[in-house]
Amino acid sequence: MPAVLGFEGSANKIGVGVVRDGKVLANPRRTYVTPPGTGFLPGDTARHHRAVILDLLQEALTEAGLTSEDIDCIAYTKGPGMGAPLVSVAVVARTVAQLWNKPLLGVNHCIGHIEMGRLITGATNPTVLYVSGGNTQVIAYSEHRYRIFGETIDIAVGNCLDRFARVLKISNDPSPGYNIEQMAKRGKKLVELPYTVKGMDVSFSGILSFIEETVFAMLVEITERAMAHCGSQEALIVGGVGCNVRLQEMMETMCQERGARLFATDERFCIDNGAMIAQAGWEMFQAGHRTPLSESGITQRYRTDEVEVTWRD
Amino acid sequence: MQASGGGAGGAEDRDDQQSSRIPACQSGSGSAEGEAVRRAPQGRGGPGRGRAVMEAAVARPQGEQAPGGVGSAGDVAPLAVRPRRGEVVLTLRVPFQSPLEADMARRSLLPDAQRHQGLIRKEFAVNGSDLLVRWTADDLAFIRLSMNPFLDQLSLVIRNIRSLGLPPRQSRS
Numbered sequence: 001m002p003a004v005l006g007f008e009g010s011a012n013k014i015g016v017g018v019v020r021d022g023k024v025l026a027n028p029r030r031t032y033v034t035p036p037g038t039g040f041l042p043g044d045t046a047r048h049h050r051a052v053i054l055d056l057l058q059e060a061l062t063e064a065g066l067t068s069e070d071i072d073c074i075a076y077t078k079g080p081g082m083g084a085p086l087v088s089v090a091v092v093a094r095t096v097a098q099l100w101n102k103p104l105l106g107v108n109h110c111i112g113h114i115e116m117g118r119l120i121t122g123a124t125n126p127t128v129l130y131v132s133g134g135n136t137q138v139i140a141y142s143e144h145r146y147r148i149f150g151e152t153i154d155i156a157v158g159n160c161l162d163r164f165a166r167v168l169k170i171s172n173d174p175s176p177g178y179n180i181e182q183m184a185k186r187g188k189k190l191v192e193l194p195y196t197v198k199g200m201d202v203s204f205s206g207i208l209s210f211i212e213e214t215v216f217a218m219l220v221e222i223t224e225r226a227m228a229h230c231g232s233q234e235a236l237i238v239g240g241v242g243c244n245v246r247l248q249e250m251m252e253t254m255c256q257e258r259g260a261r262l263f264a265t266d267e268r269f270c271i272d273n274g275a276m277i278a279q280a281g282w283e284m285f286q287a288g289h290r291t292p293l294s295e296s297g298i299t300q301r302y303r304t305d306e307v308e309v310t311w312r313d
Numbered sequence: 314m315q316a317s318g319g320g321a322g323g324a325e326d327r328d329d330q331q332s333s334r335i336p337a338c339q340s341g342s343g344s345a346e347g348e349a350v351r352r353a354p355q356g357r358g359g360p361g362r363g364r365a366v367m368e369a370a371v372a373r374p375q376g377e378q379a380p381g382g383v384g385s386a387g388d389v390a391p392l393a394v395r396p397r398r399g400e401v402v403l404t405l406r407v408p409f410q411s412p413l414e415a416d417m418a419r420r421s422l423l424p425d426a427q428r429h430q431g432l433i434r435k436e437f438a439v440n441g442s443d444l445l446v447r448w449t450a451d452d453l454a455f456i457r458l459s460m461n462p463f464l465d466q467l468s469l470v471i472r473n474i475r476s477l478g479l480p481p482r483q484s485r486s
Contacts, residue, residue, distance in 0.1 A: 043462070046465070050465060054473060054476050068477075084462060087462075087466060088465075088466065088469060090424070091422060091425070091466050091469060091470055092469065092470075094421040095417065095418075095421045095473045095477075098417045098420060099417070099473075099474065099477050293420050293424065294424065295424070296424045297428070298424075
C-alpha cells in the first residue's frame, strides 16, 4: 500500500498532497492572490511558495496522520509551468527525498490533472477537456500516450478570462474566473458585440456573458470533434476553468445530444493541488518509474504526450 | 554564508593539483576578505602582474590551514573550466554542519542550475562541509541576476534541512 507525497506549485497555487491506494489523505493548498488589475509574476509567486511550502508539508503529514517513514515516494511537478515557482517546489522535493531517503518522481502537471480526474470520477476512458489559466487542450488516451487532439494556438482560455478580469479590475480573490462567473450569472442580455452603453452608463455583465458563451462554445466544439473522432462515450473536464458551472452545462448539453456521459470534479481537485501530483506519482511509482536526482530538473515546456503512460493498457 | 574572492579562479593552473579546486577560503588579513569579486588574470602566459596574481592564489591554499580543512581526497570532482580573459568570477562559500548536508544541498540545487547557461556559467563543488558555488560571466550584472534568486532557493534548502533534520543514523560527523 504505497503512500505518495505530491508537491505542486507551477502557477499561483501551492499544494502538498498525500495519496495512498486511491485515497486522498491530505490536500492542503494556498493561493497567491494579487490585487485587482494585476496578474501574478514568477519571482513574487516563487517567493510566496517558498514562504509557505514547509508549513504545508507539515500540514499534509499531520492531516494524513503519517510520518516520513510511512511515505514511499516523493512526487513533484516537473513541468509545464512558470520557471521560478517550479524550481522553488522542486528543490524542496529533492531535499525531502534525500533527507528521508525516498525515491523521487517528476510528474507532468497535465497528467496530474487527468489522473486525479480519473480517480475521483471513475471515468474509464474519457475524452479530456483540460482548461486552466495556463493550458487548454483536448486529450484522448491511445497506446500509452495522452494524445493532444486539439489545443489553443495562442493563450489558454483561463488566461483570456484572467486578462479580461484584469482590464476590468475584477478581484482576483479567490480567482478572477470565479468572480467573472458570478457576475456573468447576473447578465441578462447576450450581445453580439462586446460594447454596451446605456446613456451615460455602461454595462459590463453583458460583456462577460458574451465572453463566456463564446469561448465556452468554442471549447465544446473542439471537444465534440475529438469525441466523434474517437467514438468516445465519456468526457472529463479538468483544470481550474472546469469549475465553471456554465461550461459544465454547455458540455452536458453536448454530451446528452451524443448519448455520452460527462464527468467533472469539484474545486478541490480541478484547481491545481498537491494530491493530483501525488496520484499521478502513485500510478507512475507502481509502474516502476523513477526520476534520478541528476535528471530531476524542471522544464517550463513539458508536453502532455511526452510521457509514456505505462500504467494504462 | 561568506563570499570569498574567487577571482584568481585562475587557480586552474594545471601544474598544481590542489589549486584546481575553487579556493576554499582566503582567510588571514588582507586582500580577499570582504572582497566579493575579482577580475580573472590576463591569460596564462601574460606579463608579470597577471602571473603573480595567479601564483598568489596557487600558493595560498598550500600555506594555510583553512577552517574546516582544505579538501581531502573524498571531495567532489574539481572544477575544470578556467575563466577567459576579462571574465568576472564570483565564488560563494556556504558552510554546512557536515559534508553530507553540503552535498545534499548541492544535489538539490544543481539540476535547475543549467537553465540560463548562455550568459553565465555556474558551477558547484563540495569541499569538506562547505558548499562552493562559482559564477563566471562577462558582466557582473549577469551574475547578480543569477545570484539573487539562487540565494532565495539556497535559503529554502537550508530551512528545509533545518526543519526536517537528518535522521539519527545519518548523523553529522
